[in-house]
Amino acid sequence: xxxxxxxxxxxxxxxxxxxxxxxxxxxxxxxxxxxxxxxxxxxxxxxxxxxxxxxxxxxxxxxxxxxxxxxxxxxxxxxxxxxxxxxxxxxxxxxxxxxxxxxxxxxxxxxxxxxxxxxxxxxx
Numbered sequence: 001x002x003x004x005x006x007x008x009x010x011x012x013x014x015x016x017x018x019x020x021x022x023x024x025x026x027x028x029x030x031x032x033x034x035x036x037x038x039x040x041x042x043x044x045x046x047x048x049x050x051x052x053x054x055x056x057x058x059x060x061x062x063x064x065x066x067x068x069x070x071x072x073x074x075x076x077x078x079x080x081x082x083x084x085x086x087x088x089x090x091x092x093x094x095x096x097x098x099x100x101x102x103x104x105x106x107x108x109x110x111x112x113x114x115x116x117x118x119x120x121x122x123x124x
Contacts (some may be wrong), residue, residue, distance in 0.1 A: 002027030002113050004096045011117030017085050020118060022079040027102030027113075029077035033099040035111055036070060036081045038092035038120075047106040048094070051079065054102045060097075086122045087100075093117040 008020040022034065033048035049060035049070035058070045069082040079096060097111035105111065 002029070002032060002098050004098060004113055004115035005066065006096045006115045006118040009094060009120045011087055011121045011123065014087055014122055014124050016122070017082070017084045018086065018120060020081040020083065020094055020120075021080075022115060023099065024077045024079070027098070030074040030115075031100070033101060033103070033105055033111075034072050034079040035099065035105060036079070036094060036096045036098050037097060037108060038090075038094045039117075040092040043092075045095075045108050046092075047108075048081065050104050052102055052104050052107065057104060058101075059104050083120070084118075088122045088124045093119050 002024050005023045005028045033052045036048040037045050039045045046062050051058035051072040060068050067085045072079045095117040096115040098113040099111045100106050
């Protein structure tokens, strides 16, 4: 069973950047698809991006494409979400998740393990 711990959230101004990290332990990281989701108060959990483990392909949702970049470092059992040009609408709790399924998964139901989340707040 893998444990995930997110870090790097905080309060920033619109236009700023943040880099979120997801540290994994307790499992073989390179055999998990890693995903990032976000959830704002009163809203459903939303897919942000994922890196699958078979070919190492990474992709982000069209809503953040051009501003967010997702990556993974198997040697350090870590995943990353680089967020640039942040907007107030990006304010949410950001969660890292791991899936034993290959391919670029986008549904929360496809992910077996979840971190506790890190909060991101963007002021205008």
